[in-house]
Amino acid sequence: MKATVYHGNATVSLDDVADARLVDPTDAVVSIEYAGVCGSDLWTYRGQGAVAPSRIGHEFVGTVSQIGSEVHDISVGDWVIVPFRWSDGTCANCRRGLETSCVNGGFWGRHIPDAGQAQAARVPFADGTLVKTYPDGRRPDAALIPSLLTLSDVFTTGYHCAVSAGINHGDVVVIIGDGAVGLSAILAAKMLGAQYVINAGSTHENHHDLAEAFGADEIITARGEQAVEAVRGLSADNMADIVLECVGSAQSFETAIGMVRPGGTISYVGLPHGVSIDLAKLFATNVTITGGISPAHHYIAQLLPEVLSGSIEPGKVYTREYALDDIAQAYDDLDHRRIIKPLIKVR
């Protein structure tokens, strides 16, 4: 079968690999229909932290083609969403809804060779990991698939940012960052009742339309201290109740701290790179820092009705579709910000 392989030095290619197969009796094999390319795949692509060669991709949906003897809740033929980390569904962390901390969990392409930008993948702990969109496992309408694919990672990540922040009705919320996660966080903040949503540090003009479509009331193209000043001019209180930090750099956290009001919250969902917070700076203002890696699986059940009814369309973050054969072009386009996010049609 064909799978995308990262070869180091900003190079990916579609290579021949061994067919996906069952290893443990709790495994399934998923025949992949669509996959996404994630901003975190770019970290790998740029050589930060990944081993080459390794298979890549962790946002994918498709149809179950094989199941192990101990898989009970999933059947061959089910159309499923595959969260970006697998989880057993039974450990204390899974039961709490924090599947990303599953004691038996792992990441595609890292803890097993299989990954999502491929024709198929082995899925460990299929019962705990896979989510059907309908109880009978039927395939959803094609128009819904991009939005359903976002539930594997990108939209649930933006949603986790907003949920963790504890957004209340009436809040002024600033989202820092205009990538697909930041845009998802705008949509999530509006869903949770934010009154006024400001997208700050939105330097890519081709992202502004989607930011507005997702509910941004205001777009600030500035970064850093200029962005802080711009927020002071916009909100009645001169500061944000909540800042959703969707960049992960030291500068963006400093901007977030500058914008948030006393007693407010900064929530983050991208892996922070070189971000050290001096708590003495937050003490006098009682600012909370929360967030972390999103337990996508936990949120799918509550978000499925919103997607299936069409009341939200998070799949709009995919601004261009590529055949799996064109995966290298998809990475190059994302890396150069020619698009917001690539949708990979596998079959």
Next chain:
Amino acid sequence: MKATVYHGNATVSLDDVADARLVDPTDAVVSIEYAGVCGSDLWTYRGQGAVAPSRIGHEFVGTVSQIGSEVHDISVGDWVIVPFRWSDGTCANCRRGLETSCVNGGFWGRHIPDAGQAQAARVPFADGTLVKTYPDGRRPDAALIPSLLTLSDVFTTGYHCAVSAGINHGDVVVIIGDGAVGLSAILAAKMLGAQYVINAGSTHENHHDLAEAFGADEIITARGEQAVEAVRGLSADNMADIVLECVGSAQSFETAIGMVRPGGTISYVGLPHGVSIDLAKLFATNVTITGGISPAHHYIAQLLPEVLSGSIEPGKVYTREYALDDIAQAYDDLDHRRIIKPLIKVR
């Protein structure tokens, strides 16, 4: 009148100063009856950050002796609790219940000369700052006064730690630190429904009885990695749902991070000294960092009934009473941990 003055180099003395007087029409003057010495006074005493000479003390109660022409809710003769920071009661932060961020607030002995370990003090924004224990302003029973005094700072600080952490019924809660704030946090955690309360890093044996009286189910004398290991052996989940960090050192935060479960919360209420948190360490486990300086004023109304009914006795943290004349001895005893916390009888 007499007031305690910090002269630098671990020296305080009771000096003659000008009588407390009204300056602004929103001021009152309080004739002080009892005062406390706070752990944060020791930072001053040890020369960290304070200007000498300066008057000192920020936990006090007493009777209103004068009011300005624009004071409406407080009358001469009212017996009042004075929170450790004054606040106007009307700004956006005060209305939110975050009086420590009052835009017109300030600290005793720093933003005005007056402070609490003295015979009297000027109180700015008397209506916003002072809290009567009874609507008619009458003096409470003498036996209740130490506990009422704790509402000026120490108990409301421990309570803020527990409230900010969002303790739920059934939680396993670790309190790091065995000073008066840590002990107060034990009592607060139990009030909020913590199922199992562990006091870690409790190195002072003479504090153990009070820790148990306040509700500690387990006392761990170890610190650091040994304390982390001890917690793993005690809780069903092998980790704490919540850690209340009541020390403020880099080591104690590292211990807290080692103890808290995925998705758990670390709450802190002492000014962190040299504590820098690498967020990449919290990302994978979704640990929240919250807390900060306690808005004591905000909590007094909800805690008064508990104190007046005798259902809690936070005043037990005062383990020895001193006359104001003996203030230097009180500091020396606290500095050497001969006592948990000094109660100063002014008159």
